Amino acid sequence: MSDWINTILQGLLTGGLYALFAAGLSLSFGVMRIINIAHGDFAILAGYAAIAIAGTFGLNPVEAMCAVVPAMALLGYALQRGILNLTLGDDVLRPLLVTFGFSIVIQNLLLEGFSADSRSLDSGTFGTASLQLGGNLAVGLLPLTVMAAAVAILAFMQWLFSTTLLGRAFRAAADDPETVQLMGVNTRHIYAMAMAIAMAMVAVAGVFLALQTTVSPTDGPEHLLYAFEAVIIGGLGSLWGTLIGGIVLGVSQAIGAKLNPGWGILAGHLCFLAVLIIRPSGLFPTARNR
């Protein structure tokens, strides 16, 4: 019995990581109405960047993250302002295919730079330390930290969207990009800011991923799919739904993997399809599925 509780507990904490991935995807979809196919690849890129600078300059993971996150935010701003803004419009095909192209380019650049071997970021003793809960139950400090980071970031997003000027501009630009421009808002800048924040969150997720497990250059798409599933399960546009979506996904993967090692990821996908059949608008529907 206690090993089942343990399984569910681990799955629940994995959900925190998925929610981190999903928050960035949800933000860019919510504001720009685009799905960044390279979302997962940018996370892997951030993971590799952290591994590379930690190795070169002898930084610890926290310092590496502090360097990678602003760099990825800048990259996000530049990509949105320089390239992705050009693809916005009624046609969803163009941003989709452009980000698909990004995905191919990033994966192969990583292959070229780091080879196909999987790597990870050394987390020292912290990575293996765990909190004993009694009764054979234990949770790793690292997964717990990831979950805390996910909750903190979602709370930050909540604050950003509901109280700040930037958040109001995000919401307005999402609702009606033409009118908001008439109000003197530069939507190109607003979109770029949204992408910068999304990329910063992706970078946090990518560094945590490299700490928790190994990364390899072609891992990106897998994480895009998990992020997407968490967003849809939680309900498009629902901030805290994203966290629940990530947790539902993480728990179903953990249960699947417990039943048969080959079923983990499959169980997650099937859970997503089940939600799509039973509750197409997700568990916490807010936005319309446009």
Place this chain on the structure above:
Amino acid sequence: MSVRKTTRATGASLAGAAAGFLFLAGAIAMPWWAERWGENWLIEFLYTLALAQGWNLLAGYGGLLSVGQQAFVGIGGYALVMLGVGWGLDPFVVIPIAGAAAVLASIPMAAVLFRLRGANFAVGTWVVAEVLRLLIANDDALGGGSGTSITSTLMGIPVWWRISITLWIALALGAGGTLLVYLLLRSRLGLALMSVRDSEPAAATLGISVRRIKWIVYLAAAFWTGMTGALIFITKLRISPDSAFSIDWTTTIFFVVVIGGIGTIEGPIIGTIVFFLLRSALADYGSWYLITLGAIAVFFMIWVPGGLWGLLTSRFDVRFFPIQRRVGAGRAADTAS
């Protein structure tokens, strides 16, 4: 003033039809005059074209952005394993059955995926392809994750016949598929399809059932891609879930259609030619080959969204597959009235 007839034919289309017939005749007779590498090359060219035309119909005309066409390639390939290797059916007989199997699978897929719109639909199709990959990887009877050999289905067939029949079927799927899309677009259904492509709300106001059109296009593309999948794996020695359900199939299709020109019939043909040229030019550069392809696709999608064919038609008035009717010949528009 005289009554002028409308016609779809253009000079280019007549010349194109003549060249097309010559190409077909030469290609059908290839087993008697060409080297084996030439035949193999053409087979690969034609199945890539068949995949591209299927996706172009789906995304370019039907507005259904699928990133999961590898699902149907994989279903076709594994139909070959199940029926050809397992039951001992002739591999070429398996091809139409593989198409039917893909249609059968696509019905529940469409029912679920059509709940998602636009980009969400796209990622959803990818998830479904992954589900199929994982289901087959977990099935030991089909070889599991490491895959299985498919050479046993082809054992009894003499090599000359095997390659000749493969080539002829590839012609039917690639060239025949192109022709079928063309005929489809000239039909009543084609008009409906193009109006859906241009504006869904407007098409709906004109009494077109957008939902019905999407179903038809999705099933048709599944059928064609499933058959092509079975043919592809006849030309290979092994199949594995990772190779059959690989996103690389869709990557190739994307590249071909984007470079050539999405939503045109000529586009995929030109795109396939460019793809093969680039591939042979960059074959020695490893990852840089794919980096270049990705960068070119991004460049085209931003600055040349109409693709090479769009670029060409904006300069010159040529159409090899004319769909729209025009008035009379030559300068009719100036002089009539």
